[in-house]
Amino acid sequence: MNIRYDVEHLPERKTGGKESEELLALKAFLAGTQRNMVIEYEEEKPAKSRYGSLRKFRSDNKLQDVFEIYRREKVICIIRTKRRK
Numbered sequence: 001m002n003i004r005y006d007v008e009h010l011p012e013r014k015t016g017g018k019e020s021e022e023l024l025a026l027k028a029f030l031a032g033t034q035r036n037m038v039i040e041y042e043e044e045k046p047a048k049s050r051y052g053s054l055r056k057f058r059s060d061n062k063l064q065d066v067f068e069i070y071r072r073e074k075v076i077c078i079i080r081t082k083r084r085k
Helices: 021-031 044-060
Strands: 036-040 067-072 075-080
Touching: 021 036, 021 044, 021 075, 044 067, 044 075
Parallel strands: none
Antiparallel strands: 036 075, 067 075
C-alpha cells in the first residue's frame, strides 16, 4: 500500500456515465407529442434490466404522473398520461 499527501497531479475524476439509447429515446419521447412508445428486445433478460433503469429514471425525476411504464416479456411499453409542465 502506498499513501501520499499533497500530490501535484491527481488522477482525473470519472464523470457520469453515458446515457443508454433507451433513456435518450425516452427523453425524446417526453419532449415530443407522441402518445405511446414501445421498445422491443430480442430476449427477455435485457428488457428486464432496461425496464428497471427506466423506472428508476421515472421515480428519480418524479415523472409518475407524466407517463406509465410496463413490461410484457421482451417488450417495454410507455404511455403518456399528461404533458410535462
